[in-house]
Structures are given as C-alpha cells and as structure tokens.
Amino acid sequence: MSTTLLTHDELLATRCYIDGQWIAGIQHFDVINPATGAVVSSVPLLGATETRLAIAAAHKAGVSWKALPAKERSRLLRRWFDLVVAHTEVLAKILTAEMGKPLAEARGEIAYGASYIEWFAEEAKRVYGDVIPAPQTDKRFVVLKQPVGVVAAITPWNFPNAMLARKLAPALAAGCTVVAKPAEQTPLSALALARLAELAGIPRGVINIVTGDPKTIGGEMTSNPLVRKLTFTGSTGIGKLLIKQCADTVKRVSMELGGNAPFIVFDDANIDAAVRGAMDSKFRNAGQTCVCANRIYVQDGVYEAFAEKLAAAVARLQVGNGMDPAVTQGPLIDAKAVAKVQSHISDALAQGATLAAGGAPHALGGFFFEPTVLRGVTPAMLIAREETFGPVAPLLRFRDEADVIAQANASEAGLAAYFFTADTARVWRVAEALETGMVGINTGLISSEAVPFGGIKQSGYGREGSHYGMDDYLDVKYFCLGDLDQDH
Numbered sequence: 001m002s003t004t005l006l007t008h009d010e011l012l013a014t015r016c017y018i019d020g021q022w023i024a025g026i027q028h029f030d031v032i033n034p035a036t037g038a039v040v041s042s043v044p045l046l047g048a049t050e051t052r053l054a055i056a057a058a059h060k061a062g063v064s065w066k067a068l069p070a071k072e073r074s075r076l077l078r079r080w081f082d083l084v085v086a087h088t089e090v091l092a093k094i095l096t097a098e099m100g101k102p103l104a105e106a107r108g109e110i111a112y113g114a115s116y117i118e119w120f121a122e123e124a125k126r127v128y129g130d131v132i133p134a135p136q137t138d139k140r141f142v143v144l145k146q147p148v149g150v151v152a153a154i155t156p157w158n159f160p161n162a163m164l165a166r167k168l169a170p171a172l173a174a175g176c177t178v179v180a181k182p183a184e185q186t187p188l189s190a191l192a193l194a195r196l197a198e199l200a201g202i203p204r205g206v207i208n209i210v211t212g213d214p215k216t217i218g219g220e221m222t223s224n225p226l227v228r229k230l231t232f233t234g235s236t237g238i239g240k241l242l243i244k245q246c247a248d249t250v251k252r253v254s255m256e257l258g259g260n261a262p263f264i265v266f267d268d269a270n271i272d273a274a275v276r277g278a279m280d281s282k283f284r285n286a287g288q289t290c291v292c293a294n295r296i297y298v299q300d301g302v303y304e305a306f307a308e309k310l311a312a313a314v315a316r317l318q319v320g321n322g323m324d325p326a327v328t329q330g331p332l333i334d335a336k337a338v339a340k341v342q343s344h345i346s347d348a349l350a351q352g353a354t355l356a357a358g359g360a361p362h363a364l365g366g367f368f369f370e371p372t373v374l375r376g377v378t379p380a381m382l383i384a385r386e387e388t389f390g391p392v393a394p395l396l397r398f399r400d401e402a403d404v405i406a407q408a409n410a411s412e413a414g415l416a417a418y419f420f421t422a423d424t425a426r427v428w429r430v431a432e433a434l435e436t437g438m439v440g441i442n443t444g445l446i447s448s449e450a451v452p453f454g455g456i457k458q459s460g461y462g463r464e465g466s467h468y469g470m471d472d473y474l475d476v477k478y479f480c481l482g483d484l485d486q487d488h
C-alpha cells in the first residue's frame with residue numbers, strides 16, 4: 001500500500017468525528033499528560049444533541065454498509081489495519097502522551113488493537129447461517145445471521161486504542177455502524193483511529209466518535225431507540241447503571257467490567273516462571289488492567305522463596321515518564337487512582353500486612369507510585385476484596401488446593417484467574433473449578449485477538465475477539481419455509 005503517512009500533528013485530534021465531518025464544538029476540554037501535567041490537546045465537550053446526530057448518521061449509513069458484500073467490508077477493514085500498523089509509532093506516542101504507559105507497551109497496544117481489525121476483516125467473510133433438518137417433510141428451516149444495527153460503544157482510558165478497536169472491528173465486520181464515546185482522559189487514540197478509518201475509505205457515518213460529558217452522551221446512547229446495542233468496558237458500577245438505562249428500550253448489551261483476578265502459585269510450580277507470570281500479569285500497565293492479578297495466593301512451601309524473588313524483580317522496575325525508553329512503569333492515570341492504591345496499602349498495613357517492596361507515592365511526585373509488594377495479606381483486607389487497579393502485589397498464604405479454590409472463588413468478580421503448577425491432573429481440576437471466564441495456566445499473559453475475552457458473575461457478559469466475538473453484533477433470524485409444493 002503506497003499511502004503517504006500522516007504526521008503526528010495530523011493525527012493529533014482537536015475535533016470529533018460525526019457523519020464523516022470533523023466537528024469543532026463550542027466548548028472544549030483539555031487532555032492532560034499524566035506524566036507531566038502538560039496539555040496534550042483539547043477536544044470538543046459534546047452532549048446529547050451531538051450524540052443524537054451521530055446516532056442518526058450511523059443509522060443512515062447502516063443501510064448501505066450492511067448491504068455491501070462482506071468481502072468489500074473485509075477489504076476496507078484490511079486497509080484500515082494496514083494503515084494502523086503503518087502509523088504504529090505516531091499512534092503509540094499519542095497513546096503514551098494521553099495515558100502514560102511506557103512507549104514499548106503503547107507500541108504493543110497498537111499491535112494488539114490492530115490484530116482485532118485484521119482478525120475481524122477475515123471473520124467478516126465467515127458469518128455462516130444454518131439449515132436445520134425439519135421434523136416435517138413439507139417444511140425447511142433456515143437460520144440467517146444479520147447485523148444488530150447501530151451500536152453504541154463506551155470505552156475506558158486504560159487501553160484507549162485496543163478496547164475501541166476490539167469493539168469497532170467486529171461491529172463493522174458484521175455490518176453494524178457505531179457511535180463511540182472514549183474516556184475523557186484518553187480521547188485522542190480513539191480519534192486517531194477514526195482518522196485512519198476515514199483514510200482507509202470506510203464510508204461516512206459508519207464510525208462516529210463523540211467526546212464529552214459521559215452522563216448526557218451515555219443517556220442519549222441508552223435511551224435512543226435507533227441504538228440497538230450497547231457495548232461497554234469499564235467499572236462494574238457504571239456497567240450496572242448502563243444496563244438499567246438500556247432496559248427501557250430493551251437493547252442488547254455487552255459488558256466487560258472489573259475483575260479481581262486470583263493468581264495461584266502451588267508448591268510444585270516453577271517459581272521463576274511464576275515470578276515472571278506475576279510481573280506480567282500484575283505490573284503490565286502499572287497494574288491498571290481488568291485482568292491484572294489482584295490477589296496472589298502462594299502455597300506454604302514456596303511462600304518465602306516466591307516473595308523474595310518477586311520483591312527482587314519489582315525492585316528492578318524503572319518508574320518514570322513513559323516516553324523515556326528505559327522506563328518500565330509509567331504514572332497512574334490520576335490522583336483518584338493514586339488515592340485508591342494508597343488506601344488499599346494503608347488498610348492492609350493497619351491490619352498486619354508488611355511491605356516487601358515500595359509502598360508509597362514515588363519520589364517523582366505527581367501520579368507516580370512505587371511498585372509495591374505486600375506480605376501477610378488476608379482475605380479480610382480491602383486489597384483482597386476490591387480491584388486495586390495499581391502496581392501493588394498482595395501476597396496471601398494458602399494450605400491446600402481446596403482451600404485456595406474456595407478463596408479464589410469467594411468474589412463477586414469472575415473475569416480472569418491464573419495458576420502455576422507442574423501437575424497435569426491439577427491443571428484440569430483447578431481450571432474447571434475456578435469461577436472465571438478466562439484462566440491462565442503457567443502464564444501471566446492470556447490476551448489475544450484469537451480468543452474469547454470476557455467474564456462471568458459481576459465481571460459482565462459477552463465475548464470480544466475470536467469467532468465468538470462476532471456473535472455479539474449479530475442477530476439470529478430463522479425462516480420457516482412451508483408448503484414447498486402446494487399442488488401435492
């Protein structure tokens with residue numbers, strides 16, 4: 001593909017994207033770099049009126065978008081994928097500037113987000129129906145899959161590119177059109193993705209991005225009858241609110257909500273591998289990931305060795321501005337996030353836990369926090385009950401398999417779980433017993449475009465990625481063909 005690449009300034013948005021137009025808006029809000037406090041850009045503060053216009057545009061565009069041959073939608077998605085990959089460096093810099101994660105992780109996120117676009121460009125061509133053998137000879141039963149229609153998408157700040165890409169790509173592949181609201185802290189990655197979609201030739205109105213007030217935008221998205229589906233990634237509290245708001249118009253809903261992942265290290269585990277897994281799972285994105293290890297259970301026999309090795313690995317993390325190539329942990333997203341981490345640590349220390357590493361705001365100030373390891377954590381402590389969403393590894397001790405499974409499952413959340421063991425019989429037993437949508441076995445990294453990402457219990461429903469990910473954007477229709485030959 002020989003397209004001239006857009007520059008950083010050309011991809012750094014100041015406007016929203018509605019019906020193929022870049023809208024300036026009357027009021028604006030600043031996007032702040034969490035590492036420096038500097039203003040990265042300013043984007044429109046839009047509300048219900050503009051959201052309604054975007055929904056109408058998506059509805060209109062849906063007529064021709066769903067009528068395109070799947071192969072043509074696939075071709076456009078593939079072109080978009082190529083453009084995203086070609087712009088990796090610029091997109092990663094915008095992402096790090098607005099969100100704070102280290103540049104290497106931001107590059108990884110761009111590749112990860114793009115992988116969903118590539119995957120669903122391929123899946124677009126494979127939306128198969130079904131023919132069901134009928135119990136009567138004069139009937140035929142046929143099942144067809146059709147796009148849901150207009151989709152509203154609300155995404156969080158922790159993966160501002162990938163969380164949107166993995167909603168947009170299957171929706172578009174299925175023949176749906178989308179109105180998306182990115183998090184206020186990180187709208188720039190979303191708008192940059194839309195700019196590249198425009199460049200790829202995805203028609204006007206198919207993707208619309210609205211930035212601004214969450215309550216009024218969310219209110220319009222959930223009440224407007226033209227919206228047939230809401231897909232949300234974010235906190236469990238806001239997810240529950242949006243489910244209630246969608247009830248009046250009976251919209252289909254997908255929810256990727258908070259987790260409280262147990263990470264279990266059995267006596268027979270390879271301890272070095274378990275430490276690597278814990279570093280990946282706990283400290284990726286400074287612990288601001290819904291699938292992060294949140295409760296690390298270590299069996300009696302290896303507790304001391306694991307705690308020592310984990311504390312040593314944590315001490316090697318380099319905290320600082322994510323733009324610096326040496327940095328491996330950026331700032332937290334905001335002051336509220338720092339306060340939550342501090343409150344979890346204080347509560348644990350007050351109840352008898354001890355520090356094996358870190359434990360305080362980082363000397364750099366701002367939203368930087370020391371990577372922390374807490375020993376002697378118990379199930380009663382706040383840190384074991386709530387999602388911390390920060391760089392703190394709480395170590396709990398356990399006796400045996402039955403004990404740890406009971407503790408791991410004693411949570412309202414059910415997103416991800418991890419365990420490390422060398423015992424193959426235990427692999428099946430524990431994987432089946434854990435009450436989560438995803439289980440990592442001898443690994444701390446489970447995400448891929450090829451797998452169904454999602455939770456059970458209060459972590460939500462719906463799946464993103466893999467062929468299951470298409471189902472969230474398709475309605476099933478059944479045809480009953482009767483009286484095949486009326487003369488007989």
Ligand SMILES: NC(=O)C1=CN([C@@H]2O[C@H](COP(=O)(O)OP(=O)(O)OC[C@H]3O[C@@H](n4cnc5c(N)ncnc54)[C@H](OP(=O)(O)O)[C@@H]3O)[C@@H](O)[C@H]2O)C=CC1
Nearest residue numbers: 155156182183184214215218234235238257258290387389
């Ligand atoms: N599952 C996950 O991946 C995530 C989990 N979390 C959890 O949630 C905690 C709080 O993070 P936070 O950013 O406040 O998460 P939120 O759930 O508040 O934010 C996620 C998205 O929802 C939007 N939103 C907020 N309120 C409304 C509303 N009333 N109607 C419609 N949309 C709304 C936000 O918009 P705006 O930014 O404009 O407020 C953002 O786009 C974290 O500490 C973490 O525990 C957070 C992010 C992701």
Ligand SMILES: O=C(O)CCCC(=O)O
Nearest residue numbers: 158159233289290291447
């Ligand atoms: O935190 C999330 O919401 C998603 C985590 C990123 C991933 O691994 O897919």
